[in-house]
Amino acid sequence: MERATVTEKPVISLLPGQIGKKIGMFIFYTVLIILAVFQILPLIWLLFFSLKNNQEVFNTPLFALPSPPRWENYVKVWVEGNIGRYFFNSVWITTLSVIFTVLLASFATFAITRMHWKLKHVVLGLFMVGLMIPVHSTLIPLFSFFMKMKLVDHPLSVILTNIGFNLPLTIMVLLGFYYSLPRELEESAIMDGCSVHRMFFQIILPMTSPVIVTTAIINMIYNWNEFVFVNTFISSDQYKTLTVGIQNFIGQYTTDWGAIGATLMISILPILLAFFFLSDRIVEGITAGAIKG
Amino acid sequence: MNNMMSDKKVIALYILPPLLLIVALIYIPIIMTGYYSLTQWDGIGQMKFIGLDNYKELIKDGMFWKSVYHSFLLAVFSVISLLGYLAVSLVLSGKVKGANLLRKIYLIPMLLSSVAIGQLWLRIYHPSNGMLNYFLSFLGIENPPNWLADPSIVLYAIFIPIIWQYAGFYILIYYAALKSIPPSIIEAAIIDGANPLQLAYKIKVPLISGVIKVTIVLAVVGSLKYFDLIYVMTDGGPNGASEVMASYMYHKAFRSFNFGYGSTVAFSLLFICMIVTWLIRKLTNSSEEVQY
Numbered sequence: 001m002e003r004a005t006v007t008e009k010p011v012i013s014l015l016p017g018q019i020g021k022k023i024g025m026f027i028f029y030t031v032l033i034i035l036a037v038f039q040i041l042p043l044i045w046l047l048f049f050s051l052k053n054n055q056e057v058f059n060t061p062l063f064a065l066p067s068p069p070r071w072e073n074y075v076k077v078w079v080e081g082n083i084g085r086y087f088f089n090s091v092w093i094t095t096l097s098v099i100f101t102v103l104l105a106s107f108a109t110f111a112i113t114r115m116h117w118k119l120k121h122v123v124l125g126l127f128m129v130g131l132m133i134p135v136h137s138t139l140i141p142l143f144s145f146f147m148k149m150k151l152v153d154h155p156l157s158v159i160l161t162n163i164g165f166n167l168p169l170t171i172m173v174l175l176g177f178y179y180s181l182p183r184e185l186e187e188s189a190i191m192d193g194c195s196v197h198r199m200f201f202q203i204i205l206p207m208t209s210p211v212i213v214t215t216a217i218i219n220m221i222y223n224w225n226e227f228v229f230v231n232t233f234i235s236s237d238q239y240k241t242l243t244v245g246i247q248n249f250i251g252q253y254t255t256d257w258g259a260i261g262a263t264l265m266i267s268i269l270p271i272l273l274a275f276f277f278l279s280d281r282i283v284e285g286i287t288a289g290a291i292k293g
Numbered sequence: 294m295n296n297m298m299s300d301k302k303v304i305a306l307y308i309l310p311p312l313l314l315i316v317a318l319i320y321i322p323i324i325m326t327g328y329y330s331l332t333q334w335d336g337i338g339q340m341k342f343i344g345l346d347n348y349k350e351l352i353k354d355g356m357f358w359k360s361v362y363h364s365f366l367l368a369v370f371s372v373i374s375l376l377g378y379l380a381v382s383l384v385l386s387g388k389v390k391g392a393n394l395l396r397k398i399y400l401i402p403m404l405l406s407s408v409a410i411g412q413l414w415l416r417i418y419h420p421s422n423g424m425l426n427y428f429l430s431f432l433g434i435e436n437p438p439n440w441l442a443d444p445s446i447v448l449y450a451i452f453i454p455i456i457w458q459y460a461g462f463y464i465l466i467y468y469a470a471l472k473s474i475p476p477s478i479i480e481a482a483i484i485d486g487a488n489p490l491q492l493a494y495k496i497k498v499p500l501i502s503g504v505i506k507v508t509i510v511l512a513v514v515g516s517l518k519y520f521d522l523i524y525v526m527t528d529g530g531p532n533g534a535s536e537v538m539a540s541y542m543y544h545k546a547f548r549s550f551n552f553g554y555g556s557t558v559a560f561s562l563l564f565i566c567m568i569v570t571w572l573i574r575k576l577t578n579s580s581e582e583v584q585y
Contacts, residue, residue, distance in 0.1 A: 028384045028387075028389070029389070031381070031384070032381065032384065032385065032389065032395055033395075035381060035395075035399065035460075036395055036398045036399065038457070039398055039399050039401060039402055039457065039460065039461065040398055040401060041424075042413055042414070042417055042424065042457075043401070043402075043413075045417075045424050046413055046416075049416075057422065058422060062424060062427050104310055104311040104314065105311065107307040107308070107310060107311055108307070108308055108311040108312070110307055111304055111307035111308040112308070114298060115298045115299060115303070115304050115307070116298055116299040117299060117301070117304050123308060123312060126312070126315065126316070126320070127311075127315060130315050130319050130320075132514065132566070132567075132570065133319055133323065133563070134514075134517075134518035134539070134562055134563055134566055135518070135520075136518060136520060136538075136539045136542050136543065136559055136562060137322075137323060137326055137559040137560060137562055137563035138318070138319060138322035138323060138326065138559075139322075139542075139543075139546070139559065140322075140325075140326060140329060140336075140546050140552050140555055140556050140559060141321070141322035141323075141325035141326055141329065141556075142318065142322050143336070143546075143547075144336060144552070145322070147336075160314070160318065161318055163314060164314045164315050164317070164318030164319060165318065165319070167311055167314065167315055168315070171311075186298075190297055190298075195297075196297055196298070196300070196303050197303075200307075221404055224406070225404075225405070225406035225407065227406065227407055227408055227521060227525075228520065228521070232547060242406075243406045243407075243408040243409075244408070246408055246409070246412070247408045247412070247525060250412055257416070257422075260412065260416070264409050264412055264413060267406060267408070267409050268405050268406070268409050271404050271405060271406075272401075272404075275397075275401065275404055279397050282400075282404070283396075283397065283400065283465060286400070286403075286462065286465060287465055287466060287469045290462070290465075290466050290507070290508075290511065
C-alpha cells in the first residue's frame with residue numbers, strides 16, 4: 001500500500017511525453033472503435049429494417065427504432081416464402097456434411113499420424129495441396145460427373161462436395177492435436193489386447209473431443225454458408241438450402257424491405273447464435289486453420 | 294505393437310475413404326478440366342476435340358483479359374489492406390483493454406454467408422434508401438454516384454464489402470501471431486531503449502514475417518479465385534465492368550453452356566493461381582527466417 005503511494009507521482013502525467021502517450025492511446029482507441037462500428041453497423045441496420053414495413057423504411061430515419069417491431073415480417077417469409085423449407089434443408093445437409101467430414105478427417109489423421117506406412121507423406125501432401133485448389137477449376141467436371149450419376153438436383157451431390165472440399169482444412173486442424181497425443185497411450189491399450197478399431201473409437205476419438213468440437217463448429221459455419229455447389233447442382237426448390245433459396249426469393253421480392261431483412265436475419269441467426277456462445281472455439285479454429293497453411 | 298499399426302488392411306480402411314473422396318472430387322476433376330479445355334462441348338451433346346483452339350481464342354478474348362485485370366486489381370487491394378490490418382493488430386496486441394472483444398467483433402462479417410452479405414450491401418448501396426447515401430447526405434453530398442450501376446465505380450464498390458468480410462480474419466491471424474512473441478524479447482528491446490514505433494517495425498513485424506507471408510499468399514490467391522459477392526451483387530455487370538475470372542468461367546459454362554471454353558477459363562484460373570503462389574513463395578523466401 002505504502003509503496004503504491006510512493007510510485008504514484010501525479011506530476012509525471014503532466015510531462016509532454018505522458019500527454020503524447022495519452023493522446024496516442026486516445027487516437028488508437030478511436031480507430032479501433034470506429035473499425036468495430038464499421039463492422040457491425042450494417043448488421044444493426046439490417047435488424048432494424050427487418051422489423052419495419054416499407055412505409056417506415058422509406059419515411060423514418062434509418063436508425064429509428066422500429067415501433068412497433070413488425071415480427072409479422074418473419075412469420076410472413078417463413079410461411080409464404082418457403083424459407084422454412086430452405087432452413088430445414090440447410091440444417092440437415094449441414095449436419096450430415098459436418099459429421100462425415102469430421103469423422104473421415106479423423107480417420108485420415110489417425111492413419112497418417114499413428115500408423116506406419118510408406119506413402120503417408122505423399123497422401124498428406126495430397127490433402128494439403130487440396131487446400132489451394134480453386135473450387136471453380138473443378139466445377140465443370142463435377143457437374144457432368146453428377147449428371148452421369150443422376151445426382152444433379154440431388155442433395156447427395158452437395159453433401160459429397162461439402163465433405164471433399166472441407167477435408168483438407170479439417171485434417172490440418174486435427175494434425176497438430178494428434179501429434180501432441182502421447183504414444184504410451186496406444187502402446188498400453190494394445191498391450192491390454194485392444195484392437196485398432198476399439199482403440200480409435202474408444203480412446204483416440206474421445207481424447208480428441210476438444211479439437212473435434214472446434215473443427216465441427218468451423219465446418220458448420222462453412223457448410224451453412226456454402227453457395228456455389230448448391231447453386232450449380234441443385235435446381236428444384238425442394239432441395240435448395242438457405243443461401244441459394246434466399247438469393248432466389250429476394251430476386252422476386254426486391255421491393256419489400258421488411259421481408260428481405262427478415263429473410264436475411266433468419267439466414268444469419270444460427271451463425272450469430274453459435275458465435276455468441278462459442279466465439280472462443282471459432283476464433284481458435286479459424287486461427288489454427290489459417291496459420292498452419 | 295508395430296505389426297498392428299502397420300497392418301495394410303487396417304490402414305486402407307482408415308485412409309481410403311477420405312483419400313478416394315478428395316481424389317474423385319478434386320484431383321480427377323482438375324485433370325478433366327484440362328482435357329475439356331481442349332474440346333468443344335455444350336455439356337450434353339457430342340464432345341469434339343479441337344486441340345489448342347480454345348486457348349488461341351482465349352488469348353484474343355478481350356473480356357477474359359478484362360476479368361483477369363479485375364481479379365489482379367482485387368489482389369492488389371487485398372494486399373494493401375493487409376498493411377492496415379497489421380497496423381490495427383499491432384495496436385490491438387499492445388495493452389488495449391477489451392482487445393479480445395474487439396477482435397471478435399471484427400470477425401463477425403466473415404462468419405456470414407456471401408449471399409447475406411451481398412444482399413445486405415446491395416441495400417447499403419441502394420440509391421434512394423441505402424445506408425451509404427444516407428450518411429453522405431449528412432456530409433452535404435447530395436448527388437452521390439449510382440455505386441453499382443456506374444461501370445467506373447462498380448468494381449471498387451464491391452471491393453469494400455469483400456474487405457469488410459475478411460478484415461477480422463486477417464486481424465485475428467496477426468493478433469495471434471503477435472501474442473505468441475515471447476514477452477522477454479519485447480522487454481529486452483524496451484530496456485535497450487526502443488520506442489513503440491521501433492518496437493513494432495524492427496522487432497515485432499520481423500518476428501512474425503512467416504505469418505505475414507502466409508497471409509499474402511492467402512490474400513492474393515483468395516482474390517484471384519474470388520467469386521461470391523461478384524455473383525450475388527452484380528453478376529459481373531454492368532456490361533462486364535465487374536467481371537472476374539471465376540465469374541467469367543461460370544458464365545461461359547453455366548449460362549452459355551460452353552463447357553469446353555469454360556474449362557479453358559477454369560484451367561487458366563488454376564494455372565494463374567499456381568504460378569502466382571509459386572512466385573510469391575520464391576520472392577519472399579530470399580529474406581531469412583527470423584529465429585527466436
